Amino acid sequence: MSTKPENAQPSSVQRPSAKTPSSNPAGKRFASGFDFSSTGQRPKNEPVEAPTPPGLEYTPVPETEGRPLLLPNNLFHKFSESPSPEIRRRAAFMRQNAWCPHPDHQQTRVVSETEAPKKTGTKPPAHVDFDCPDCGIPVACCEEHWAEDYEKHLEVCDTLREINEDDHDLRSGRFFPEFEYPGDQIEEVLVNMTNWDTLLYTREFRAINDERSLRQATRLLTYPATIGSVLHELSPYDLSKNGRLTPEGLKSLSALRYTLHPARTGSSGEVKGIKPAPPPARIFILGARAESSLPREVWVQLTHLFPRVAFHLIFIGPESMANRENEFPLPERTPGNPFGAVVEDRLTNTLKISTFVEYYHTLHKAGQFYPYDPYFDCFMLFHPGLGHPASAHEWEETLPLLLETKVPILATGYTQFDMERDIDWVHKTMGGEVDMLLKPGENRFRSLRWDINDLDPQDISCGNWGVWGFRGKRYAFINKTKSRITANCLQIRNRDQGQLNTSVLCRNMYYIRMHGALYCIMNKRKLLTRQPSGDFPLYL
Numbered sequence: 001m002s003t004k005p006e007n008a009q010p011s012s013v014q015r016p017s018a019k020t021p022s023s024n025p026a027g028k029r030f031a032s033g034f035d036f037s038s039t040g041q042r043p044k045n046e047p048v049e050a051p052t053p054p055g056l057e058y059t060p061v062p063e064t065e066g067r068p069l070l071l072p073n074n075l076f077h078k079f080s081e082s083p084s085p086e087i088r089r090r091a092a093f094m095r096q097n098a099w100c101p102h103p104d105h106q107q108t109r110v111v112s113e114t115e116a117p118k119k120t121g122t123k124p125p126a127h128v129d130f131d132c133p134d135c136g137i138p139v140a141c142c143e144e145h146w147a148e149d150y151e152k153h154l155e156v157c158d159t160l161r162e163i164n165e166d167d168h169d170l171r172s173g174r175f176f177p178e179f180e181y182p183g184d185q186i187e188e189v190l191v192n193m194t195n196w197d198t199l200l201y202t203r204e205f206r207a208i209n210d211e212r213s214l215r216q217a218t219r220l221l222t223y224p225a226t227i228g229s230v231l232h233e234l235s236p237y238d239l240s241k242n243g244r245l246t247p248e249g250l251k252s253l254s255a256l257r258y259t260l261h262p263a264r265t266g267s268s269g270e271v272k273g274i275k276p277a278p279p280p281a282r283i284f285i286l287g288a289r290a291e292s293s294l295p296r297e298v299w300v301q302l303t304h305l306f307p308r309v310a311f312h313l314i315f316i317g318p319e320s321m322a323n324r325e326n327e328f329p330l331p332e333r334t335p336g337n338p339f340g341a342v343v344e345d346r347l348t349n350t351l352k353i354s355t356f357v358e359y360y361h362t363l364h365k366a367g368q369f370y371p372y373d374p375y376f377d378c379f380m381l382f383h384p385g386l387g388h389p390a391s392a393h394e395w396e397e398t399l400p401l402l403l404e405t406k407v408p409i410l411a412t413g414y415t416q417f418d419m420e421r422d423i424d425w426v427h428k429t430m431g432g433e434v435d436m437l438l439k440p441g442e443n444r445f446r447s448l449r450w451d452i453n454d455l456d457p458q459d460i461s462c463g464n465w466g467v468w469g470f471r472g473k474r475y476a477f478i479n480k481t482k483s484r485i486t487a488n489c490l491q492i493r494n495r496d497q498g499q500l501n502t503s504v505l506c507r508n509m510y511y512i513r514m515h516g517a518l519y520c521i522m523n524k525r526k527l528l529t530r531q532p533s534g535d536f537p538l539y540l
């Protein structure tokens with residue numbers, strides 16, 4: 001069956017581009033009254049099963065040849081007998097690598113110091129070989145062991161079944177309306193970051209009424225939403241009594257929000273209206289794996305939360321090109337691009353993505369990103385496994401360098417255990433050199449979809465389950481006057497934005513007019529000069 005839509009549209013029909021100016025001639029609007037090339041204001045009542053809308057014919061159609069199209073009532077299959085060859089391969093992998101958890105077997109996992117030693121049996125360890133009939137996942141070596149250990153398995157069986165069906169759903173070849181993303185946010189409409197429902201609603205996502213679709217959508221959107229929900233001025237994490245932000249965290253985030261939510265500059269397209277644009281905010285995503293291969297439209301969602309600023313996402317890590325085979329070979333290392341970075345410039349007007357297949361500490365020592373600026377930079381570590389026995393040694397060299405920059409570091413974990421192990425490790429390795437910014441806890445924008453660890457099917461986790469933040473310790477200011485000015489600057493901005501005039505001259509130098517005097521401030525920390533009066537200079 002061919003699912004390719006008939007390309008009946010004349011070729012003159014506009015394709016949606018990320019940033020088509022709104023000056024489209026009216027004649028290009030479609031008879032039905034909606035225009036996909038404009039900024040995402042599509043009618044809410046558009047039926048899901050509408051034919052491919054004009055202009056979207058170029059969206060790749062999922063390959064369905066040789067694959068039975070699974071239906072919503074037909075999504076459950078035992079992994080080992082799945083219609084999807086990929087899932088059958090995973091089942092085979094589990095059978096070769098995962099161990100039966102029954103207590104009769106000798107202990108196979110390394111028991112950490114904190115875990116209570118479990119009683120261990122005498123039988124040799126055995127790989128899983130029996131699919132639970134309720135969840136379809138191979139979880140025990142034989143039916144007897146599955147039945148004897150059933151009570152323990154019941155704790156996760158329902159979730160495993162959900163994972164099973166979600167995995168088959170992803171490969172069903174159905175049309176996925178939940179993977180279509182809205183465009184720019186209308187400035188007058190505030191986003192509400194209380195939870196997924198309010199965020200998707202206020203961002204004008206197509207209504208997702210089905211829980212399965214919501215799970216599939218949040219699995220990808222959790223990456224930009226986690227970053228956005230911490231950095232945004234409407235962040236749900238605050239200083240209130242049960243809030244998770246610490247006073248140090250507020251200081252760091254206020255600095256970043258100062259950049260991310262600038263006052264209107266009054267710039268326009270005319271020569272007279274040209275204003276200097278601040279440099280893009282840089283988000284370093286270290287130890288990048290799956291997140292670097294996310295569809296770019298998912299990352300563009302981050303920029304829609306901060307409509308007035310540009311972002312530069314920098315993926316760094318030896319595995320940062322995982323799942324991106326079609327972009328190989330990597331660019332040659334040249335004097336202009338000494339680390340052979342893959343640069344995706346102008347994904348939209350406000351998003352650029354660079355990828356470095358390299359350890360961060362190598363780049364840091366080469367001065368690749370110097371200087372760092374807490375007003376423009378942020379580190380993001382998605383499930384870094386800082387304290388994981390297999391990866392901790394890789395972070396040992398990196399962590400002190402991250403703390404040295406004093407730039408905020410956000411981190412997530414797959415589970416509470418995973419996250420707490422990371423936090424313990426950071427405290428153990430760096431001792432008192434760390435300021436907590438965001439107290440650890442469940443992430444409001446975690447993936448709602450659970451995943452199985454193929455090496456241990458009973459071990460379930462989800463993308464960005466927990467989130468926390470820290471940075472290198474800052475010490476009190478030596479000069480009291482200076483610190484008061486720094487504090488004043490932020491207060492004035494918060495209280496009355498109209499009173500403050502700023503101009504960004506270079507990455508970390510600003511001029512601020514305040515109380516009729518002009519201050520030049522380096523990094524918002526150091527007072528350099530003060531002029532008694534005078535006009536606010538555009539360039540100096």
Ligand SMILES: [Zn+2]
Pocket residue numbers: 100101102105126140141142145
């Ligand atoms: Zn067994």
Ligand SMILES: [Zn+2]
Pocket residue numbers: 132133134135136137153156157158160
């Ligand atoms: Zn089960």
